[in-house]
Amino acid sequence: MNLRIPGPTPCPEDVLQAGAQQMIDHRGPEFKDMIGRIHSGLQTAFQTKNQIAILTASGTGAMEGAIINTLSPGDRVLSISIGVFGDRFSQIAEAYGVDVVKLPTEYGDAADPEEIGKALKADATIKAVLITHNETSTGITNDLAAIAKVVREYDRLTLVDAISSVGCIPVEMDAWDLDVVVTGSQKGFMVPPGLAFAAVGPRAIEAAKTATIPRFYFEFSRAFSYYDQGQTPWTPAVSVMFSLDLALKKMMADGMGAVYEKHARIANDVRNGVKKLGLELFPNNEKYASDTVTAVKVPEGVELSALRGKLRSDREVIVAGGQGSLSGKIFRVGHMGHITDDDVDDVMASLRSVLPELGYTVPA
Amino acid sequence: MNLRIPGPTPCPEDVLQAGAQQMIDHRGPEFKDMIGRIHSGLQTAFQTKNQIAILTASGTGAMEGAIINTLSPGDRVLSISIGVFGDRFSQIAEAYGVDVVKLPTEYGDAADPEEIGKALKADATIKAVLITHNETSTGITNDLAAIAKVVREYDRLTLVDAISSVGCIPVEMDAWDLDVVVTGSQKGFMVPPGLAFAAVGPRAIEAAKTATIPRFYFEFSRAFSYYDQGQTPWTPAVSVMFSLDLALKKMMADGMGAVYEKHARIANDVRNGVKKLGLELFPNNEKYASDTVTAVKVPEGVELSALRGKLRSDREVIVAGGQGSLSGKIFRVGHMGHITDDDVDDVMASLRSVLPELGYTVPA
Numbered sequence: 001m002n003l004r005i006p007g008p009t010p011c012p013e014d015v016l017q018a019g020a021q022q023m024i025d026h027r028g029p030e031f032k033d034m035i036g037r038i039h040s041g042l043q044t045a046f047q048t049k050n051q052i053a054i055l056t057a058s059g060t061g062a063m064e065g066a067i068i069n070t071l072s073p074g075d076r077v078l079s080i081s082i083g084v085f086g087d088r089f090s091q092i093a094e095a096y097g098v099d100v101v102k103l104p105t106e107y108g109d110a111a112d113p114e115e116i117g118k119a120l121k122a123d124a125t126i127k128a129v130l131i132t133h134n135e136t137s138t139g140i141t142n143d144l145a146a147i148a149k150v151v152r153e154y155d156r157l158t159l160v161d162a163i164s165s166v167g168c169i170p171v172e173m174d175a176w177d178l179d180v181v182v183t184g185s186q187k188g189f190m191v192p193p194g195l196a197f198a199a200v201g202p203r204a205i206e207a208a209k210t211a212t213i214p215r216f217y218f219e220f221s222r223a224f225s226y227y228d229q230g231q232t233p234w235t236p237a238v239s240v241m242f243s244l245d246l247a248l249k250k251m252m253a254d255g256m257g258a259v260y261e262k263h264a265r266i267a268n269d270v271r272n273g274v275k276k277l278g279l280e281l282f283p284n285n286e287k288y289a290s291d292t293v294t295a296v297k298v299p300e301g302v303e304l305s306a307l308r309g310k311l312r313s314d315r316e317v318i319v320a321g322g323q324g325s326l327s328g329k330i331f332r333v334g335h336m337g338h339i340t341d342d343d344v345d346d347v348m349a350s351l352r353s354v355l356p357e358l359g360y361t362v363p364a
Numbered sequence: 365m366n367l368r369i370p371g372p373t374p375c376p377e378d379v380l381q382a383g384a385q386q387m388i389d390h391r392g393p394e395f396k397d398m399i400g401r402i403h404s405g406l407q408t409a410f411q412t413k414n415q416i417a418i419l420t421a422s423g424t425g426a427m428e429g430a431i432i433n434t435l436s437p438g439d440r441v442l443s444i445s446i447g448v449f450g451d452r453f454s455q456i457a458e459a460y461g462v463d464v465v466k467l468p469t470e471y472g473d474a475a476d477p478e479e480i481g482k483a484l485k486a487d488a489t490i491k492a493v494l495i496t497h498n499e500t501s502t503g504i505t506n507d508l509a510a511i512a513k514v515v516r517e518y519d520r521l522t523l524v525d526a527i528s529s530v531g532c533i534p535v536e537m538d539a540w541d542l543d544v545v546v547t548g549s550q551k552g553f554m555v556p557p558g559l560a561f562a563a564v565g566p567r568a569i570e571a572a573k574t575a576t577i578p579r580f581y582f583e584f585s586r587a588f589s590y591y592d593q594g595q596t597p598w599t600p601a602v603s604v605m606f607s608l609d610l611a612l613k614k615m616m617a618d619g620m621g622a623v624y625e626k627h628a629r630i631a632n633d634v635r636n637g638v639k640k641l642g643l644e645l646f647p648n649n650e651k652y653a654s655d656t657v658t659a660v661k662v663p664e665g666v667e668l669s670a671l672r673g674k675l676r677s678d679r680e681v682i683v684a685g686g687q688g689s690l691s692g693k694i695f696r697v698g699h700m701g702h703i704t705d706d707d708v709d710d711v712m713a714s715l716r717s718v719l720p721e722l723g724y725t726v727p728a
Contacts, residue, residue, distance in 0.1 A: 001386065001388075003386075003387055003388065003389060005389050005391075007599060008387040008388075008390060008599060008602055009387065010386060010387055011386065011387060016384040016385070016386065016603075017384050019383060019384055019603055020380040020381050020383055020384040021380070022365065022367075022374060022375065022380065023367055023372040023373065023374055023375060023550075023556060024365075024367070024372075025367060025369050025682050025684075026372060026557075027369075027684075028676075028682065056420070056421055056422045056425070056557070056558055056601075057420055057421055057425070057581065058420045058581075058598035058599045058600065059598070059599065060580075060581055060597075060598040060599075061420070061421070061581045061598070064580055064581045091580070092580045092581075095578055095579065095580040096578045096580070097578060184599070186387070186599060186602075192387060192601065192602055192603035192604075193390075193420070193599045193600060193601055193602055193603075194420055194558040194600075194601030194602075194603065194604060213578070214437075214459055214460045214461060214577070214578070215459065216424075216428055216455070216456045216459040216460070217421065217422075217424055217425045217428045217456075217582075218581075233424075234422035234423070234424040234425070235371060235372060235422045235423065235424075235548070235550060235557045236422065236557060236558075237420075237556065237557055237558030237601055237604065238372055238550075238556055238557055238558075239380075239383055239556035239557075239558065239603060239604065239607075240556075240558060240601065240603065240604075243603075312392075318389050318392065320389075320391075
């Protein structure tokens, strides 16, 4: 099976096996050592000295955490959505009574830092900016460094959904001066889902002191208060931590530079492969095409469900469809975390073999 | 290692190995089949026809879910705490602005259904009762059937923390007419932590429609709305689900009756073993002593940290200490889920060998 959805991603065999270790006392010395190693590895992956809350949750739980720990009902935020996951960030904020101002961007485009600056200049009451670093629904990576710079100019908080970017493409929390950055275990880390992480900068720590949205399970300060004892407040997903412990060790051995280079190279191969098949990338400007997931327009006359079905049944290749308004219009190939050149070749060969059966002529 | 804390519990080797299977598409057909099997197995374990939300979280997340899905800020609840986890249920409610009326019970006692009836009779504004079925911090099981009967008489909601009881001792959600019952994967199910479950009855479904505590990640109706497609709203802890799928299959093959009988028999052996060592059970009345965890008073003159340390270093036996005000005063032996007679014998032999070195004379 060549699982090429944008998460959960396939995991290396030894990482899966590490997760099958017998349970340990989550308030004992072995666990304390492990969480120490994991926290340090995560700091390297986030490129930060900040503390990182390790939450037993999906990535969406950490997105919720970013909002409820820093904001109060009625606070105004600027939500920069370029796709389904940006929309989700807005929805979470709205569910908690936050006043969400939306900066509309067409699906297929990246966010424009200049427009964000204008919106912040125009409204001094905006307290924070919600931004998706890498939008998996459209296969686009925002220029987070440039966006963060603008948000800092206007002294607002930058809350970042970096679920499909941390551990794949550069996320420099400290250099870019980000306030909350969240991700999950099942993307760049090559680990099963079940853990989410929220790195929290000093301004966000300050904001949490006066933020009045109610919270308990996802309260960051509670997570941090247990680190002295090498524990989490609630029983964590221990087996996922076993896997993460090994996966981080492997990533640290390779170095983050090598991790980023690999993702850039593989992504380039995927885009070139797709174009060779005569298919069109979904992003309007390839400059912003994501290095973790490639969104491709479904060619005229081809039924997406038939394409996905045939790839699955004939070739054991699983690709994702489009979400929301893009349903049926694009398909998406995930290439984050654990992926080889052979996996990419297999996807391209499979498309080349299956597409003609669905009425699409692959150019010679 | 004989891990005898009240969760995470040791897992059978094949259950651990099942969790090491490669990732699958959490929106694909294999996952749909698996979540269907799991949901059906959980219904048997909860003895209910109600829907059960499968949450990627610690048990505490499901406790939070029970509160935020059914209540509004200012709603009054009666909190029946007999220990640390009962206190936690109160704390969560308080964090969300619920008006918590506490019925004080001494640590070491079970809750008195008659007292609960009096409290409900005295205050018609109490909307719900928060109750811990099995309190692991004191090793006591409340008479949930009797308590639920009283709560029904006064027509309030019964929200139950059954984290350390479901899958171990009888929990009859439908027969006892409970409204929300929550548990986690790492107790009776013999599965690693990472998943929590909330079974939701019709009155709770109704209550959710008007409950105004804000919620998103833990919203039950959102979880249920994805079941038609055989999915969860957010990427779930897939590897824990693989383990749970097998563990439930094993439990269903044994039958719930056999599961309950085994826990009752093992617990009886543990209590008899402890008494043979001349040690005293913590519960004031053995009638309420838990069949999933046994709390034992630390004998006069023995230092608990030394006892736990020696059990660990000399015998590879891990027992839990006391929590909160019971810290240093009791130790706790977990015996839920995956446990054999040999494991019990090993604990008793280890206590018999270690205690004399710490100044306690075991009776002949």
